[in-house]
Amino acid sequence: MAVDVNSYKNVWVFAEQRQGNVMGVAIELLGEGRKLADAIGCELCAVLLGKGVEGLSTTLFEHGADKVYLAESDLLENYTTEAYTKVISDMIDEYKPQIVLYGATNIGRDLGARIAARVDTGLTADCTVLEISEDTKELLSTRPAFGGNLMATIACPAHRPQMSTVRPGVMDKAKEEKGRTGELVKVDVKLADSDIHTKVVKIVKSDKPLVSLTDAKIIVAGGRGVGSAEGFKLIEELAAKMGGCVGSSRACVDAGWIGKEYQVGQTGTTVKPEIYIACGISGAIQHKAGMQDSKIIIAINKDPDAPIFEVADYGIVGDLFKVIPELMKSYDNVEELMAAAK
Amino acid sequence: MKIIVCAKQVPDTTEVRIDPVTNTMIREGVPSILNPDDKNALEEALKLKDQRDDVTITVVSMGPPQAKDMLKECLAMGADEAILLSDRAFGGGDTWATSNTIAAAIQKIGDYDIIFAGRQAIDGDTAQVGPQIAEKLGLPQVTYVQNFSLEGDKVVVERMLEDGYEVVESAMPCVLTAIKELNDPRYMSVKGIYDAYGAEDPVKVWTLADVGIDPSLCGLKASPTKVVKSFVPQLKGKGVMLEGSEKEMTDALIVSLKQKHII
Numbered sequence: 287m288a289v290d291v292n293s294y295k296n297v298w299v300f301a302e303q304r305q306g307n308v309m310g311v312a313i314e315l316l317g318e319g320r321k322l323a324d325a326i327g328c329e330l331c332a333v334l335l336g337k338g339v340e341g342l343s344t345t346l347f348e349h350g351a352d353k354v355y356l357a358e359s360d361l362l363e364n365y366t367t368e369a370y371t372k373v374i375s376d377m378i379d380e381y382k383p384q385i386v387l388y389g390a391t392n393i394g395r396d397l398g399a400r401i402a403a404r405v406d407t408g409l410t411a412d413c414t415v416l417e418i419s420e421d422t423k424e425l426l427s428t429r430p431a432f433g434g435n436l437m438a439t440i441a442c443p444a445h446r447p448q449m450s451t452v453r454p455g456v457m458d459k460a461k462e463e464k465g466r467t468g469e470l471v472k473v474d475v476k477l478a479d480s481d482i483h484t485k486v487v488k489i490v491k492s493d494k495p496l497v498s499l500t501d502a503k504i505i506v507a508g509g510r511g512v513g514s515a516e517g518f519k520l521i522e523e524l525a526a527k528m529g530g531c532v533g534s535s536r537a538c539v540d541a542g543w544i545g546k547e548y549q550v551g552q553t554g555t556t557v558k559p560e561i562y563i564a565c566g567i568s569g570a571i572q573h574k575a576g577m578q579d580s581k582i583i584i585a586i587n588k589d590p591d592a593p594i595f596e597v598a599d600y601g602i603v604g605d606l607f608k609v610i611p612e613l614m615k616s617y618d619n620v621e622e623l624m625a626a627a628k
Numbered sequence: 629m630k631i632i633v634c635a636k637q638v639p640d641t642t643e644v645r646i647d648p649v650t651n652t653m654i655r656e657g658v659p660s661i662l663n664p665d666d667k668n669a670l671e672e673a674l675k676l677k678d679q680r681d682d683v684t685i686t687v688v689s690m691g692p693p694q695a696k697d698m699l700k701e702c703l704a705m706g707a708d709e710a711i712l713l714s715d716r717a718f719g720g721g722d723t724w725a726t727s728n729t730i731a732a733a734i735q736k737i738g739d740y741d742i743i744f745a746g747r748q749a750i751d752g753d754t755a756q757v758g759p760q761i762a763e764k765l766g767l768p769q770v771t772y773v774q775n776f777s778l779e780g781d782k783v784v785v786e787r788m789l790e791d792g793y794e795v796v797e798s799a800m801p802c803v804l805t806a807i808k809e810l811n812d813p814r815y816m817s818v819k820g821i822y823d824a825y826g827a828e829d830p831v832k833v834w835t836l837a838d839v840g841i842d843p844s845l846c847g848l849k850a851s852p853t854k855v856v857k858s859f860v861p862q863l864k865g866k867g868v869m870l871e872g873s874e875k876e877m878t879d880a881l882i883v884s885l886k887q888k889h890i891i
Contacts, residue, residue: 304791364794367759367762367768367769367770367771368768371763391790392771392772392787392788392789392790393789395755395756395771396755396759396769396771396772398756399723399754399755399756399757399758399759399760400759400760400762400763400769402723402724402756402760403724403727403759403760403763403764404763406724406852407724407852408722408724408851408852408853409723409724409754409756409853410853411752411753411754411755411756412753412754426856430753430861431751431752431753431858432639432641432644432646432653432751433641433642433644433750433751433753434861435641435644435645435646435653435860436646436651436653436858436859436860436861437858437859437860437861438855438857438858439855439856439857439858439859440853440854440855440856441853441854441856442852442853442854443854444852445852483768483798483799483802484768484769484770484796484797484798484799484802485796485797485798486794486795486796487784487794487795487796487797488794488795489789489792489793489794489795490792490793490794490795491791491792492791492792528891547790552753553753560890561885561890561891570642572641572642575861581890582885582890583867584881590869595866595869596866597866598866598867599867599868600867600868600870600881600884601866601867601868601869601870602869602870602877602878602881603869604874604877608874609874609877609878612874612875612877612878613878613881613882615875615878616875616878616879616881616882617882617891619879619882620882620883620886620891623879623882623883623886624883624886624887627883627887
């Protein structure tokens with residue numbers, strides 16, 4: 287199964303789009319892919335599939351792609367595993383990329399795994415760090431295992447392409463460079479109805495506004511200590527005052543106090559806002575894995591031994607139902623407090 | 629109708645501790661459980677069996693001999709047959725090698741209509757083995773299934789997305805991966821426990837020879853991915869603990885954040 291690794295060149299990024307919108311994680315992958323391509327000394331290419339999506343290539347060029355491989359077909363309008371797998375696997379066989387990155391979305395994780403099995407290569411899931419080895423120029427992918435208790439660095443020495451999925455929100459978005467262009471390669475799509483055995487009957491968007499935890503500058507998150515769905519009103523109030531988003535630990539989602547889209551952590555969303563305020567969150571390792579890269583972490587918890595304090599920049603031991611109202615008052619009085627502090 | 633359920637025995641990762649010197653998992657005192665998503669996969673199969681008279685359920689797992697305990701739990705919940713793929717040759721495989729082994733076993737069982745698996749196992753969290761089994765058996769797949777129904781000769785499922793869900797129809801046979809939203813798994817029945825844990829061991833064990841797979845396709849050696857190193861994640865250093873009354877603490881916090889131009 288081993289292949290001639292030297293015949294594979296360039297870094298590819300799967301530019302996932304849904305209903306004609308490029309997913310944020312694709313822009314993050316372009317940012318990271320650029321670094322990898324520069325470290326190797328090769329091109330960065332985006333792979334764009336869909337129907338009537340050629341216009342999106344401009345965005346991909348402006349975020350660092352040197353080349354965009356565009357595959358368009360009626361059969362690619364909505365994502366199906368079989369159609370996308372066939373088209374991308376055919377492209378891999380023809381153009382031989384050395385690295386292919388996918389966003390670890392519900393689509394990227396479905397697709398990446400299937401392609402890896404089709405082209406007989408390895409896939410490292412949910413990576414948080416990607417590096418190029420200085421001596422071998424191999425891709426080294428680091429990912430959490432055992433619920434974030436252990437990190438593992440994984441290589442794929444004898445098979446190509448080297449493939450990884452990266453969770454949304456983990457990598458920095460590529461900087462936009464207006465007017466930047468590149469080469470558009472239109473791929474000949476060889477697909478027939480008979481290649482596809484599933485059919486997307488309808489797509490239902492959640493009626494709740496999509497919580498953009500990954501883009502939030504400030505997140506106020508509640509945990510078990512919030513006590514009830516009602517308790518989240520106070521969390522919302524603080525978030526609204528500071529111009530932030532509400533987040534939650536898994537315990538509250540499991541208890542049905544708040545929707546899964548608010549969940550931060552290993553099995554929820556990975557976040558790294560400027561300020562993360564953890565209210566009544568004990569700090570299980572799975573939660574910490576999803577928020578410990580926040581710039582400033584403020585923890586409010588009754589239990590002075592709560593593990594969340596191990597990662598907090600500021601710790602407040604106390605009842606969140608007393609602390610948060612005071613915090614809102616202090617926030618409103620910031621000018622007076624600053625004057626007094628001088 | 630024959631349903632195959634793929635299940636894995638996993639350490640309860642909420643209880644896992646890592647030896648900081650060897651960077652290996654301390655297995656002692658860590659309970660082994662039936663992987664949560666796999667339990668949902670089994671439950672969905674059991675629901676079909678409740679509705680129809682013609683359903684038989686075979687649970688397949690790859691793992692060390694002690695994974696029999698987990699398979700007995702599956703039998704006690706209501707599965708008809710349990711097969712453990714256990715051989716040193718299978719050990720240490722990544723998802724590519726593992727899916728080769730399980731797909732080969734499923735091919736040998738044969739004559740299946742639906743293969744249910746959990747979306748992912750909590751020890752590795754890769755979500756790859758289900759899709760890779762589908763690829764190796766040449767079957768359609770739908771992952772992240774949160775709702776399932778059988779309509780004539782096809783399945784109709786809801787596939788969860790981050791921003792909603794989609795309704796997908798699939799031809800059979802197919803591979804479906806379950807998430808916890810799919811159902812609430814039942815408990816083992818008393819009769820089930822009696823039969824599964826009785827004097828006669830009901831779990832079948834298949835070795836490399838039984839599965840009939842080329843040893844160059846399974847286990848550690850066949851795996852395209854290699855672990856280069858593993859380490860315990862570094863926590864960022866502990867910050868300051870504020871002191872005083874609630875007001876004193878929050879005032880001090882706001883002043884500090886303002887002075888550092890964070891707010």
